[in-house]
Amino acid sequence: MSKKWTVLIIPNSSGKIIDLSVNGKVLRAGAGAFSLVILACVIISSVWLYIWKHEKTARIERLQLEVNQRSQELDTLKVEFGKLIVLEDKLRAIAGLRPRQAPENKANAGGQGGPEPSPVAFSDTFEYCSIPTSSGPNLPENRGLLEALIATQTSFTELLEYFEKEEDRLACVPSINPIASQDAWISSGFGYRTDPINGKRRFHEGIDLVAPRRTPVMAPADGVVIFSGWREGLGRTVELRHEYGYRTIYGHNDKLLKKKGDHVTRGDVISLVGSSGRSTGPHLHYEVRLNGKLVNPYRHILD
Incomplete structure (x- = not known):
């Protein structure tokens, strides 16, 4: 129940x-x-x-992945934009136009050297020497990137118009790396440095380009040889005079291939890389002067 x-x-x-x-x-x-x-x-x-x-x-993971991808793309864009700014500054220097930013002044290890700097050369070129050293160009924040791109585009338009009008003049302005080798690199930049021979703080009047011994050295612009021989500190040296007030100097060569009075055009081989003179190893001391005053050669090398 x-x-x-x-x-x-x-x-x-x-x-x-x-x-x-x-x-x-x-x-x-x-x-x-x-x-x-x-x-x-x-x-x-x-x-x-x-x-x-x-x-x-x-969904959050997908969004985070997209954010990371966009961030990487933005970083890559900023790096490439930085290269564009450096190129723009070099082109403006070659064209004789006022630069918008100072270029990178690299410094590494390797063959270095050069003569003792003269007080006259330094005092005459102080305004050209005071280019700040940095790891790269000053890039805008993300919000200002578009405005900076537009400004850069405008600058390149100005440069293009100038180059089209001044083609003959530009043939005489140094604008290429005097060492056309993938093995070449800058071991010592333009400006103050620790002297590789005596360890003192000295002003370096050019840049040192490291390359294997007997690598060809080329004229970066049309010109005429005004010196070819031994020079104190620089060893076997070639000096070229270009139009519009430019002169270029190439030191520590192993062999000189041009003599005084020879005319050269851009790309002609003028010497072979060596380590003659006051030097710690095979490299080329490359120096650029404009109207007797030193300028940073890096600004006259289009990568």
Whole structure:
């Protein structure tokens, strides 16, 4: 005989008492069904929450990946833009136009040397020598990148117009690396440095380009040889005079291939890299002067 459960409902005011009798099995079945419904709701809610969380997490990861990719693309863009700024500055220097930014002044290890700097050369060229050393051009913040690109585009338009008008003049302005070799690199930049011979702080009047011994040295512009021989400190040296006030000097050569009075055009081989004179190893001392004053040769090398 199954048990029964009786529920009495007694109202506050006078009224009929309600008597409900429920079979125990029915009550247990109802309770079980209710529990199953609750459990099903919990399971469904948990599954839905898991799916929702998983989708959100996946979406956040995708967005983070896209952000990282855009950030890398932006960094690459800024690096390439920095190269563009350096190129622009060099082109403006070659064209004789006012630069917008100073170029990079690199310095590394390797063959170095040069003559003792003269007080006259330094005092005459102070305004050209005070170019700040930096790891690269000053790049704009992300918000100003578009404006900087537009300004650079305008500058290149100005340069193009100038080059089209001054083609003959530019043939006489130093504008290429005198060492056309992938193995060449700058071991000592233009400006103050620790002298590689005596360890004192000295002003370096050019740049040192390291390259294997007997690598060809080329004329960076049309000109005429005004000196070819031995020079104190620089060893075997060639000096070229170009039009419009430019002179270029090439020191520490192993062999000189041009003599005084020879006319050269851009790209002609004038000597071979060596380590003659006051030098620690094979390299070329490259020096540029404009109207008798030193200028940074790096600004006259188009990579």
